[in-house]
Amino acid sequence: MLAIILATQAPAFAQDAPETSPAGPETQTSEPEGSSEIVVTGSRLRGAAPVGSTVIAVDREDIVAAGAISTDRLIQQIPQVLDLGVSENSRAQGGGSGNITYGNTINLRGIGPYATLILVDGHRAVNNSRAFEPSVIPTLGLERVEVVADGASAIYGSDAIAGVVNLIPRRRLDGVEATARGGWGADFNEYQFGIAAGKVWDRGQVMLAYEHSYRSNLSGDDRPFFRSDQRDFGGNDYRVTRCAPGTLRAGGVSYALPAQLTPANVGSLVPGTVNRCDDLVGQDLFPQQTYNSVNGTATFELTDWLTVFADGFYSKREYERLPAYFSSTLTVPQTNAFFVRPAGFTGTSYTIDYNFRNDLPQDVSRGFAENWQITPGVRVKLPGDWELEGLFTYGRGNDQSDQVRGLNAGALNAALASSNPATAFDPYGLGRTSDATLLAISNFLTLSPTLNDFNGYEARLNGSIVDLPGGSVKLATGYEGQEIETRLGSARGAAGTPVTFRRFTRRVDSAYAELLVPVFGTANAIGGFERLEINAAVRYDKYSDVGDTTNPKFGVNWSPVRGLVLRGSYGTSFRAPLISQIYGNSNNLFGQTYQNPAGGAPLTGFAYSGPNTNLAPEEATTWSVGGDWDVTPNLRVSATYWDVKYINQVDSYLADLAILSRESEFAGTGIILRGTEARDRVLELLAQGVTLARGTFPGGNPNNVTLFVDGRNNNLGQSTTRGMDFVVNWRLPTDTLGTFSFNASGAYLFHYETAVSPAGTPRSRLNTIYNPLKFKARGSVVWDYDPMRVQLTATHVGGYTNTAINPNQSVKSYTPIDLAMTWNLGKMGAPSVLGGFELGLEVRNLFDLQPPYVNVAPGLNGGGGYDPSAANPIGRVLAASLRFRM
Numbered sequence: 001m002l003a004i005i006l007a008t009q010a011p012a013f014a015q016d017a018p019e020t021s022p023a024g025p026e027t028q029t030s031e032p033e034g035s036s037e038i039v040v041t042g043s044r045l046r047g048a049a050p051v052g053s054t055v056i057a058v059d060r061e062d063i064v065a066a067g068a069i070s071t072d073r074l075i076q077q078i079p080q081v082l083d084l085g086v087s088e089n090s091r092a093q094g095g096g097s098g099n100i101t102y103g104n105t106i107n108l109r110g111i112g113p114y115a116t117l118i119l120v121d122g123h124r125a126v127n128n129s130r131a132f133e134p135s136v137i138p139t140l141g142l143e144r145v146e147v148v149a150d151g152a153s154a155i156y157g158s159d160a161i162a163g164v165v166n167l168i169p170r171r172r173l174d175g176v177e178a179t180a181r182g183g184w185g186a187d188f189n190e191y192q193f194g195i196a197a198g199k200v201w202d203r204g205q206v207m208l209a210y211e212h213s214y215r216s217n218l219s220g221d222d223r224p225f226f227r228s229d230q231r232d233f234g235g236n237d238y239r240v241t242r243c244a245p246g247t248l249r250a251g252g253v254s255y256a257l258p259a260q261l262t263p264a265n266v267g268s269l270v271p272g273t274v275n276r277c278d279d280l281v282g283q284d285l286f287p288q289q290t291y292n293s294v295n296g297t298a299t300f301e302l303t304d305w306l307t308v309f310a311d312g313f314y315s316k317r318e319y320e321r322l323p324a325y326f327s328s329t330l331t332v333p334q335t336n337a338f339f340v341r342p343a344g345f346t347g348t349s350y351t352i353d354y355n356f357r358n359d360l361p362q363d364v365s366r367g368f369a370e371n372w373q374i375t376p377g378v379r380v381k382l383p384g385d386w387e388l389e390g391l392f393t394y395g396r397g398n399d400q401s402d403q404v405r406g407l408n409a410g411a412l413n414a415a416l417a418s419s420n421p422a423t424a425f426d427p428y429g430l431g432r433t434s435d436a437t438l439l440a441i442s443n444f445l446t447l448s449p450t451l452n453d454f455n456g457y458e459a460r461l462n463g464s465i466v467d468l469p470g471g472s473v474k475l476a477t478g479y480e481g482q483e484i485e486t487r488l489g490s491a492r493g494a495a496g497t498p499v500t501f502r503r504f505t506r507r508v509d510s511a512y513a514e515l516l517v518p519v520f521g522t523a524n525a526i527g528g529f530e531r532l533e534i535n536a537a538v539r540y541d542k543y544s545d546v547g548d549t550t551n552p553k554f555g556v557n558w559s560p561v562r563g564l565v566l567r568g569s570y571g572t573s574f575r576a577p578l579i580s581q582i583y584g585n586s587n588n589l590f591g592q593t594y595q596n597p598a599g600g601a602p603l604t605g606f607a608y609s610g611p612n613t614n615l616a617p618e619e620a621t622t623w624s625v626g627g628d629w630d631v632t633p634n635l636r637v638s639a640t641y642w643d644v645k646y647i648n649q650v651d652s653y654l655a656d657l658a659i660l661s662r663e664s665e666f667a668g669t670g671i672i673l674r675g676t677e678a679r680d681r682v683l684e685l686l687a688q689g690v691t692l693a694r695g696t697f698p699g700g701n702p703n704n705v706t707l708f709v710d711g712r713n714n715n716l717g718q719s720t721t722r723g724m725d726f727v728v729n730w731r732l733p734t735d736t737l738g739t740f741s742f743n744a745s746g747a748y749l750f751h752y753e754t755a756v757s758p759a760g761t762p763r764s765r766l767n768t769i770y771n772p773l774k775f776k777a778r779g780s781v782v783w784d785y786d787p788m789r790v791q792l793t794a795t796h797v798g799g800y801t802n803t804a805i806n807p808n809q810s811v812k813s814y815t816p817i818d819l820a821m822t823w824n825l826g827k828m829g830a831p832s833v834l835g836g837f838e839l840g841l842e843v844r845n846l847f848d849l850q851p852p853y854v855n856v857a858p859g860l861n862g863g864g865g866y867d868p869s870a871a872n873p874i875g876r877v878l879a880a881s882l883r884f885r886m
Contacts, residue, residue: 039122041146041166043535044155044476044514046387046462051516051535052555052569053150054626054640056080056727056745060170063139065791067820067842067879069181069192069213070135070291071142072104075165077795079747079776080149080725082110083869086131088319089286090862090869093770097609097654097711097861098130098585100401100448101369102287102319105131108149108162109747110772111644111721115575115618117152117159119166121297121311126373126395126454129486129580134167136315136371140179140196141209141295143170149725150642151622153573154537154553157480157510161573161620161646169297169311173198173207176886183844183879187222188286190215190877203301210294217288217322223873225851225865226285226858228278233865236599236805238857241353242327243277245429250342250350257352261340261428269342277355279593279602280324280858282362285873287321305381312374321365323860325357326407330427331700333417337424338432351699352427359433360405360442367401373454385472386463393456399449406444408494409696415441446693447499448585449489457481470532471518482508486579490586492693504579505544512539531559541574545582546617549574563630570623577615577650581713584611589685591695594707595658595804595857602857604698605707606682607654610690612712621645626725634731639724646719647758654711657859658770658804665756665763671710678708716757721772723749738785746777746796767800769811769854770869774798787827793818797870805855812852814871816845840881848876 042050049055056078058066068074075081083089086096086105093113108116118132119125125132145167152160173196180193194211220226228238241247245257248269256273258265295313302308332339333349342350377391415425415437425441426432459479464472484506491499514537520529535555542548553571560566587610593602626640653659653671666672673681682705686692698704725747732740752766765771775798783790794817802809820842826835851871858864866873 041119041122041164042148042150042152042155044460044462044478044512044537045474045516046476048474048516050148050150050555051533051557052567053148053624054567054628054638056147056149058145058147060143063142063144064883065820067181067840067881068139069183069190069215071137071139071145071167072106072133072135074139075106075134075145075147076104077778078147079745079778080108080147082107082772082776086113087869088289089873091655092657092859092861092863093655093869097652098580100585101128101317101367101399102289102321103128103131103133103317103369104135105133106165108147108165109644109721109723109749111162111646111719112649114159114578115161115646117156117164119156119164120313120373121168121375122166123375123391123393123458124454124456124482125393126371126397126452128369128371128397128399128450129452129488129578133315133317133369133371134165135291135317136293136313137167137169137295138194138209138211138293140177140194140211141169141207141293141313143168143172150569150624151553151571151573151620151644153551154539154571155512155514157508157539157541158574158576158617161575161618161622162644169295170196170198170207170209171205171297171299172200174200176884178884179881181840181879181881183842183877185874185877188216188218188874188877204299206296206298208294208296211291213289213291215286215289217284217320218286218874219322220280220283220285220858220864223285225853226873227865228280228858230853230855230865233853233855235853235855235865236857237276238279238601239276240279240327240593240601241274241276242279242329242355243275243353244355244358245275246352246354246427247274248342248350248352250345251347255342257429260430262430263340266340267343278858279327280860280864281357282322283324283858283860284322285862285868287319287365290318292316307379308376309379310374310376312372314372316368316370318368319366322362323365325355325362326360327353327355328407328412328696329698330354330416331413332427335417335419337419337421338426338428338430340428354427356407358429358431359438360407363403363405363407363442365401365403367399370398372396375456382463384463386461389458389460389462391458393454395454397450397452397454401448403446404495405442406446406694407696408441408444409692409700411440411443412696413700443494445491445493445495445497447489447491449487449499449501450580451487451489451501453485455483468518469524470521471523473518474516475513477513478511480508480510480512482506484508484579488580488583488585492586492588492691502583504583506579507544508541510539510541512537528560529558530562531557531565533557537571543576546576546615549617565628566625567627568623568625571621573620573622575618577617577713581650581652582611582613582615584609584712586693587611588691588693589682590654590693590711591697592657592860593857594660594709595859597661597804597806599805603660603707605709606678606692606695606697606705607709607711608685608690609654609711612714615650615713616648616715618646618648618650618715620647634733636727636729638727640726641724642722644719644721646717646721648715649717649719650713650715651717651756652711652713653709655861657861658856659709661804662756665760669716669757671714671716671756673708675706679703679705681708717754718758718760718762719754720751720762721749722751723747738783741782741784742780743782744777744779746775748775749773767798768803769800769856769867770804773800773870787824789822791820793820799852800870802854802856809855811854811867814849814852816849816872817847819843819846836885838883838885840883842879842881844877844879845872845875850875
């Protein structure tokens, strides 16, 4: 596992620098000589660790040992990170509906996918107007990852409610490093290769890294738990009647259709029968993903007082996802050229619940996320220990999500009504529909490009004001400016429909200051006060479109005895609504199937995605207390209790297919409408020009709609979350058997309550499906015995309650075990030509543990028979790697 450590040897002490775990040839200091004091995430003060907060650090050695093929999957191994919302395999939680390119971002503690700020080397980076993907930085170009799981808006501004993740690129690589890795599982494979080169000299450094990664898709057809009929697992039968062959309904009577229905065998239809089948045959659980990422850094000390530096990256992630085959309820009039009349039926039309798997291809979703950015800067040494920094960021983003063989409802209805066999659609299984008609029926494209331009400006002043007996009083102050332009594109219609763009801009101006006062230190320590430090920070942010806000933060570190640090922090945070949240990804209706809390087949409803220009910023109050104890030189224990009160949360229910399990909580909000209210709302939207982008209305008529969900973003939510994080690291060196390391880290939540409106009654959601879970932990045992390293890792996700079904289900815990072994060929006496090679073998999920069964129907946005936010459906993966350092 990641040997997660606290970022500082004694995190309370402002003068201490972060520990590093250099690997291979990286023996330089963390920056070129002359700039030994660095800035640790969570503070703007140079050479100071955050006061009142801890930093979880994943260093270079941990990155290599993790074996992750991309940076996002590396960070997801940290227990404080939950896979809720914006992830490639689960889009059913808040924020997931905007993840149209199937990317991954970081959700600290499950508070929300947009409540974690992700930085690159301490500064903001271009994103897709929704979320930032850590995988834009290749793992080979990553020096370390620092995570502050504490509110930090007073330091960094918007989005830092749950915490901050800082991706720090390599500046110490002096040589060449290359890697190749392949992994194989059942119906799944992945591979990665890359190379990085760097040079460090007395007055500077350069580094460039490239990485290519591939991960195959995983089809739900290849996993037995992803099925509609879950009775074998003790669950419900979620099969639907939209099948091939389908179910005919005429005059209030249902008939299961045979493989082929003709006038000759129509008498064999049995009244009261139906065909039942899986709802989402052919759907991927994971899309196919291909990454190409490049990043670089450079530092040059032009003089003793002037340094220029830069970092940058380019990344393109391409995906391909197979959705389920189309299904619909067809209205077949007697004018249809192939019409077959059931015995005794005298009506002019009937309906058929139908699946197009034998007629139309899957509407494959393809696209990419392309981002590039460069950040040059200058550092000037001033009198005393003062430094002035200025930097400029220029970045561009391009997201594309395309589907080109969608179901064209207008062409379908025309074909169903056609009396000409050459243009009519045959729903009776004889395959008589012409190729031209089938092409017309599947001639509906959905193109959703998102273009982003980002310009960022920063000026920072940092130094000591005065020396006190306890140490130097330090001050950091600065200005940040952001210019953001977002163009949301859309094309929905027949081939040739042009893409139309909506253009939005945002300007942000910010000023901040942070002060550190060391009351007690080495020079004036007394009994009970080895160290005492107080920190205060404040930040003002002004947005051109959503107003302004001021946020403070206070922290204290107290060391009553050497080796023990007690700490606490308090502050307020905010998050400005995203441009895409305010104006909507689209202005459309989407037909979807919703989990039925009463059991049985899912319910068909229609969700609205559109703008809400009344969105306001989210606000939060955060505080924490904790301690760090160096019990011995080889044993460290850390624990933190934290509390986050979150109000005005922006929630979207477009992708929440289990929302009906909480229907009573939405009373009076207009989010869920039933019956005639649902019909009238859909008719109102259609009259305003809103179109149906996916699915078909029951019987082809919007007057038959009985369920509506407002999927727009609204300031409805409030939540309170409390929990405790812990880290234990114990290193046990021996004289003859090498060194053993025992590492454990985890997050335990005591409280998680939410309400769907500011006036609503908070209800506990702790340890329930698609919500933060009570306990998540990761532990490892590492044996270093040159030239070999063996690592055994256990990842534990505690059991929880499935509230999407009545009666509720108790879901079992999930604890896969990983085994990894590496051999340094040079130390094993290999020929000199192999001296820089390291061979690795790994078995992820050693015992092929299957995801715990979860009684939920397969959903368009992920899950079904298992919970994708809490378990991995891939199973055992064997991997081999080769790493070269020179």
